[in-house]
Amino acid sequence: xxxxxxxxxxxxxxxxxxxxxxxVVVVCFYIxxxxxxxxxxxxxxAVAMEFLQKEGYNIKTNKNDHSSxxxxxxxxxxxxxxEESSKQxxxxxxxxxxxxxxxxxxxxxxxxxxxxxxSPIEIMGENAILKMEPILGKHRPDRDAIFSFARxxxxxxxxxxxxSLLHTGYDGDIVLAVEPxxxxxxxxxxxxxxxxxxxxxxxxxxxxxxKRVLTKKRCKVFKMFLHKEINGYLPDPRPHREVTQLRxxxxxxxxxxxxxxxxxxxxxxxxxxxxxxxxxxxPSNIENKIMVFEESNLKQISDEPNNRLWLREGHQRKYxxxxxxxxPVSAGIILGGQAAIETFGRAMIYQWDTTQCKTYGCDQGHVxxxxxxxxxxxxxxxxxxxAIEEVTxxxxxxxxxxxxxLQMKHGGGRNFLRKTKFVDETNTILNQKGEISAIVHxxxxxxxxxxxxxxxxxxxxxxxxxxxxxxxxxxxx
Numbered sequence: 473x474x475x476x477x478x479x480x481x482x483x484x485x486x487x488x489x490x491x492x493x494x495x496v497v498v499v500c501f502y503i504x505x506x507x508x509x510x511x512x513x514x515x516x517x518a519v520a521m522e523f524l525q526k527e528g529y530n531i532k533t534n535k536n537d538h539s540s541x542x543x544x545x546x547x548x549x550x551x552x553x554x555e556e557s558s559k560q561x562x563x564x565x566x567x568x569x570x571x572x573x574x575x576x577x578x579x580x581x582x583x584x585x586x587x588x589x590x591s592p593i594e595i596m597g598e599n600a601i602l603k604m605e606p607i608l609g610k611h612r613p614d615r616d617a618i619f620s621f622a623r624x625x626x627x628x629x630x631x632x633x634x635x636s637l638l639h640t641g642y643d644g645d646i647v648l649a650v651e652p653x654x655x656x657x658x659x660x661x662x663x664x665x666x667x668x669x670x671x672x673x674x675x676x677x678x679x680x681x682x683k684r685v686l687t688k689k690r691c692k693v694f695k696m697f698l699h700k701e702i703n704g705y706l707p708d709p710r711p712h713r714e715v716t717q718l719r720x721x722x723x724x725x726x727x728x729x730x731x732x733x734x735x736x737x738x739x740x741x742x743x744x745x746x747x748x749x750x751x752x753x754x755p756s757n758i759e760n761k762i763m764v765f766e767e768s769n770l771k772q773i774s775d776e777p778n779n780r781l782w783l784r785e786g787h788q789r790k791y792x793x794x795x796x797x798x799x800p801v802s803a804g805i806i807l808g809g810q811a812a813i814e815t816f817g818r819a820m821i822y823q824w825d826t827t828q829c830k831t832y833g834c835d836q837g838h839v840x841x842x843x844x845x846x847x848x849x850x851x852x853x854x855x856x857x858x859a860i861e862e863v864t865x866x867x868x869x870x871x872x873x874x875x876x877x878l879q880m881k882h883g884g885g886r887n888f889l890r891k892t893k894f895v896d897e898t899n900t901i902l903n904q905k906g907e908i909s910a911i912v913h914x915x916x917x918x919x920x921x922x923x924x925x926x927x928x929x930x931x932x933x934x935x936x937x938x939x940x941x942x943x944x945x946x947x948x949x
Contacts, residue, residue: 618645
């Protein structure tokens with residue numbers, strides 16, 4: 473009798489070379505999928521330029537001098553009429569039109585002659601005007617304001633930022649840029665609608681045209697500049713850029729809507745929370761002043777890899793060597809008077825235009841370059857700036873702001889809460905003087921501190937919102 477034995481199943485091992493090839497294929501396929509979406513984006517640049525050409529306008533594409541790549545993304549589009557008068561060409565004042573619901577505000581922005589930093593509107597051509605419409609709320613030009621680019625925040629993160637601020641008794645404007653209205657969840661839209669009616673929240677839809685570059689997303693602005701003769705929005709002529717840099721274009725635009733006496737904060741929102749009303753610590757007379765805040769007292773820019781990289785990108789070596797001796801200041805917390813913030817916005821946009829930096833975090837490098845290089849001060853002192861007469865650098869741990877990221881990384885590590893006196897028994901953040909910090913920034917860099925802020929502190933404001941919802945449903949019911 474013949475016995476037939478089944479062959480043994482031999483497990484086939486993958487060689488290191490085969491594993492490497494599989495990894496290469498997977499990475500290439502991932503990159504392909506990331507970039508394939510660009511082909512389906514609405515090419516509003518091409519559509520807008522075709523429309524302008526049909527209307528009799530000259531379209532001229534100037535090669536950007538700051539890029540050596542032969543790429544359309546590095547071109548600047550200039551739109552001009554065939555019959556533009558010399559009178560229009562001599563007019564250097566920008567006309568700013570912003571519609572707040574049914575109320576139209578028309579203001580005249582600072583003249584280019586007041587500041588050597590060019591206005592962002594100049595690149596758009598003579599017929600361009602800045603026109604943005606909030607989807608919710610209305611500006612109050614004579615009030616203090618807080619600006620933040622809050623696109624992509626969860627409801628809890630939004631609640632922590634807005635809720636903690638309102639909890640301090642703050643009654644100024646809160647100006648936010650969020651995702652387009654159709655992308656907002658029902659809960660977030662309900663939250664924003666309520667606070668736009670009851671808490672002076674002004675909401676803008678940040679309609680961006682984005683593309684993937686490997687794993688990074690870079691964007692252009694949509695619906696910011698209008699062609700006043702054809703009443704159509706102009707394409708963004710700047711290359712795609714990081715949202716952390718792009719947000720300063722919104723800050724600049726919003727700043728033009730406020731009176732000279734207004735004090736304005738430019739703030740991060742995802743990793744920032746308020747413990748006190750920040751304006752109670754701010755002098756009233758800061759019309760021409762900028763205040764920035766150190767991130768640590770342990771590391772200079774040259775000693776900290778990220779800050780050294782961000783400063784180096786796009787700036788000459790001599791500046792990196794000289795400015796690297798300073799302590800880094802945060803790009804996520806800027807304070808100033810209206811005129812100073814408007815000028816600061818121009819300077820930040822110009823910095824990107826001249827460096828074309830594509831590294832994430834370049835906005836931090838630009839802020840440190842401008843501040844520590846004294847490039848923000850007016851013509852009487854340094855030949856730059858205009859509306860900024862003073863720049864104050866607040867020392868780490870000595871002011872009402874605590875940016876904790878670098879200090880956690882280099883001064884405490886995992887035992888930050890135990891090693892320092894910045895946190896008391898009630899989990900309140902203090903400065904080195906033992907005073908309660910009005911603004912807490914980058915708390916998420918420490919796991920224990922993040923759990924406290926994401927947990928008990930955020931829960932407080934979530935419960936407040938749930939109480940409002942319940943009361944509202946009873947009223948409507």
